[in-house]
Amino acid sequence: MLFRERTDVGEAKEMFLAAIKGMERTELLPATSSIGRVLSTSILAPRNVPHYRRSAMDGFAVRSVDLIGASPTNPVMLQIADDVLEGTCAPVNTGDYVPDEADAVLMMEDTISIGDMIEIRAQLHPGKNVGAIGEDVRKNEIIFNKGHLLRPCDIAVLASLGISDVKVYAKPVVAIIPTGNDLLPLPGDDVPPPGKTLDINSLMIGEYVEKWGGIARYCDIVPEDKQLIEDAIRSNLDADMIVVSGGTSVGDKDYVPAVVEKLGKKLVHGVGLSPGKPTALGVADNVPILCMPGYPAAGLVALFAFGKPALKKAGTIPHTPEITIKATLSGKIMSREGYVSYARVILEGDIAHPLMTAGAGILSSIAKSHGFVIIPENVEGHEEGSIVDVVLIE
Incomplete structure (x- = not known):
């Protein structure tokens, strides 16, 4: 397979x-249905949280002035009452409203109960164990900035502020x-005849699109015909991104890159990616087009390397670092000089067992593996x- 040029990944x-x-498109959604969505505007707090002075402990609301001079040798006695007045205290639980007359909360364990009185052996400074108004959130404070990816804990904050809808x-x-004369649509109840394959790539791509925050639009299989491929791409230029599977190599019927060039601009055809070298990238009518190899493992690597970051940018979805762990190789991993290589491994504790590192069509090795060891183009593999x-x- 020969490419006129090979672009660095x-x-x-x-x-x-x-x-x-x-x-740029936005929508208004109930906050409770917005986990994993991205805010298109900043959110200001409509009120203080808490909106009242609240107790941070189980104990007694007191006037700190009544405890001046309290010590083990000079304990102070206060009357338990409903109101806080000179010489009295009121029982409170964590989160309760602290009466205006009180300026501190004495922890239950720091008192000795004697009938309807409590004995106190230590002084307390004003504000002790009292949560101030707006301690968590101040009114008109920016809670979340535009572009924030909403998490479950964020939804709870919105609920505490009485915000029911978000933009x-x-x-x-x-x-x-999907393109290819050999493809058959799913579901495939019967074993495909020799030379035919089920279109599993569309399913795989769509599941990742949904997982990464997009909406998958599944299209019919397109035969290896230049005009039909052009028609299929042209009819989907209302999408935010197009992924074409298959037809990206340099064979007589690999028309996809040429069609992209005709409709818009072919940016790249042939990348230093192993597997995934035949990947092509382009744009038409401002719609990014990822042309990934039809071999499943190569296509998946291209999807991870280019499709995921492209989808995130198209959707204004914040970048989140990949989850990586350190592991010790149980065997040698080879790589191709000048290529970024995605080597599949199985994890067993902190040991990484290399799987088949060649074979762009071996999708089962992806399913069996837990992750990739990504080897830069200037590194000649890794030793055991x-x-x-x-x-x-995942």
């Missing part, structure tokens, strides 16, 4: 992302176009016993 990714405009960016729509970073697939 980092350079290709930079070019691709530079061509992508972030999401978020719409999810990016990703059109998935090396400490490596494993990027978890």
Whole structure:
């Protein structure tokens, strides 16, 4: 397989992302349905939290002035009452309103109960164990900035402020176009005849699109026909991103890169990625187009390397670092010089067992593996016993 040029993975990714405009469409959603969504406006606190002085402990609301001089040798006695007055205290639980007359809360364990009186053997400074108004959140304070990815704990904060609806960016729509004369649609109840394959790539791509925050638009299988491929891409230019599976190599019927060039601009065809070299990247009508190899494992690597960051930028979804762990290799991993190699490994504790590192079509090795060891193009593999970073697939 010969390519006229091979673009560095980092350079290709930079070019691709530079061509992508972030999401502008927004929608109003109930806050409780917005986990994992991205705020399109900043949120200001409509009120203080707490909106009253609250007790931080179980104990007694007191006037600190009544405890001046209290010590083990000179204890102070206070009357338990409903109101806090000179010489009295009121029982409170954590979170309770602290009466205006009180300026401190004495912890239950620091008192000795004697009938309807309590004995106190230590002084207390004003404000002790009392949560001030607005201690958590001040009215008109910026709670979350525009572009914030909402988490469950954030939804709880919104609820505490009485905010029931939030304005978020719409999810990016990703059109998935499978190509190939050998493909058959799912579900495949029968064993495909020799030379035919089930279109598992569309399912795999769509599941990751949904997982990463997008909406998958599944398209019919397109035969290896230049005009039909062009029609399929053209009819999906209303999407926020297009992923074409198959037809990216250099064979006589690998039309996809040429079609992208005709419709817009082909940025890259052929990258230093192993597996995934035949990947092509382009843009048409401001819609980014990822053309990934039809071989499942190669396609998945291309999807991780280019599709995920592109979808995140298209959807204005904040970048989150990949989850990586340190592990010791139980065997040697080879890599191709000049290529960023994604080597699949199985984790057993802190040991990483290399799986098949060649074979772009071996999807089962992805399913069996827990993650990738990503080897830079200037590194000639890793020896047995090396400490490596494993990027978890999930």
